[in-house]
Amino acid sequence: xxxxxxxRACFTAYLQDKIQTKEPKSLYEPITYILSLGGxxxxxxxxLMTAEIFGADYKKxxxxxxxxxxxxxxxxxxxxxxxAAPLRRGEQTVHEKWNLNTGILSGDAMLIQxxxxxxxxxxxxxxxLAKIFxxxxxxxxxxQQYDVDFETRNDVTEFEYLKMIEYKTAxxxxxxxxxxxxxxxxxxxxxxxxxxxxxxxxxxxxxQDDYLDAFGDPQTFGKQVGGDIIENKKTYLYLKAIENAxxxxxxxxxxxxxxxxxxxxxxxxxxxxxxxxxxxxSDLTKKAIKNYTQQAFKTLENLSVSAxxxxxxxxxxxxxxxxxx
Numbered sequence: 001x002x003x004x005x006x007x008r009a010c011f012t013a014y015l016q017d018k019i020q021t022k023e024p025k026s027l028y029e030p031i032t033y034i035l036s037l038g039g040x041x042x043x044x045x046x047x048l049m050t051a052e053i054f055g056a057d058y059k060k061x062x063x064x065x066x067x068x069x070x071x072x073x074x075x076x077x078x079x080x081x082x083x084a085a086p087l088r089r090g091e092q093t094v095h096e097k098w099n100l101n102t103g104i105l106s107g108d109a110m111l112i113q114x115x116x117x118x119x120x121x122x123x124x125x126x127x128x129l130a131k132i133f134x135x136x137x138x139x140x141x142x143x144q145q146y147d148v149d150f151e152t153r154n155d156v157t158e159f160e161y162l163k164m165i166e167y168k169t170a171x172x173x174x175x176x177x178x179x180x181x182x183x184x185x186x187x188x189x190x191x192x193x194x195x196x197x198x199x200x201x202x203x204x205x206x207x208q209d210d211y212l213d214a215f216g217d218p219q220t221f222g223k224q225v226g227g228d229i230i231e232n233k234k235t236y237l238y239l240k241a242i243e244n245a246x247x248x249x250x251x252x253x254x255x256x257x258x259x260x261x262x263x264x265x266x267x268x269x270x271x272x273x274x275x276x277x278x279x280x281x282s283d284l285t286k287k288a289i290k291n292y293t294q295q296a297f298k299t300l301e302n303l304s305v306s307a308x309x310x311x312x313x314x315x316x317x318x319x320x321x322x323x324x325x
Contacts, residue, residue: 001052001312004319007045014062015044015069030094030106031113034073037089042205042320043176044069049316050180050194053309061183064129067117068176071133074110075140077103082148083231111137121183128182132195136175143168147233154254156234158243162203169209170202193303200296201317207289208323210235214273215282226269232257236288240281241272249275293321 002010019035021028044065051061079085080093081103087093095103118129146164150156177198181191213228214237228235238257242250253275256268276282296317300310 007048008041011044030098030102031110034094037091039089043072046176047180050177051184053305054181054184054186056184061180063117063120064179064183067114070110071114074107077107129179132175132178136171139167139171150234151232158239165206169206170199173202174199190304193299197296197299200292204289204292205320207236211285229269229272236285237276237281240284241275241279245279293317
């Protein structure tokens with residue numbers, strides 16, 4: 001098996017070869033742009049890695065991996081529009097560089113391109129890929145809607161939040177791995193187990209993303225630090241702060257996260273980040289990240305692959321748990 005960096009390099013070369021700007025350029029240039037910004041390529045790497053873990057040549061999974069990455073970036077283009085986000089991976093978002101209409105239409109085209117890539121597989125594999133992809137795509141939309149709804153609610157529960165990040169983020173990680181298993185013709189049982197591994201790892205990944213949004217280095221994180229605070233997102237950090245802060249701090253936090261309350265942005269971010277620390281929310285979030293990562297590892301116990309291949313998955317999970325980007 002290849003190293004993570006080697007999978008990433010092979011995938012990036014394939015992406016650059018396949019995704020070309022064509023006419024009308026105003027539609028396809030934004031697609032080339034967003035896909036060229038890099039990123040971790042987490043999901044396609046997992047698709048390729050999973051295919052090899054189950055005995056297939058990773059090259060057989062390149063189109064499935066590309067579909068996952070194109071879909072993921074489609075969702076980012078539209079999420080950035082909804083969040084009015086200025087930056088993505090340290091660069092202008094598509095709607096900022098072009099305009100809202102371009103962001104919407106180019107994003108739509110990316111979704112169609114993702115589905116087209118499945119046409120390169122034989123009927124049985126095509127059906128399996130399309131089925132998990134459609135299910136996942138709809139769940140991602142549901143998760144995004146929950147995320148939007150939560151911005152104007154003050155009664156979001158921990159259960160609701162975890163369900164939201166499972167749908168918005170984690171199911172696509174699980175699907176990326178299951179698609180690699182399907183390309184490799186793995187058993188139904190193993191495909192489901194590797195899906196659960198990816199889903200649980202995806203929850204840990206999103207919790208880590210939430211943590212880095214507040215406490216990450218803007219030079220390495222690639223997004224606006226404090227963006228979730230500015231947008232009044234009820235993240236795990238927020239919920240744990242509400243649960244553990246003093247009554248006075250709790251009420252101030254709720255007031256700051258109410259849309260019609262106007263306050264200095266820097267002052268707001270500073271207060272909220274300090275409260276995340278003093279209330280213990282930051283430590284509880286790091287504990288939750290570790291817990292979901294360990295749950296993911298437990299799903300590997302009965303997977304029908306060798307111990308050395310399981311260890312590769314464990315090492316990958318641990319690298320996500322301690323990432324800074």
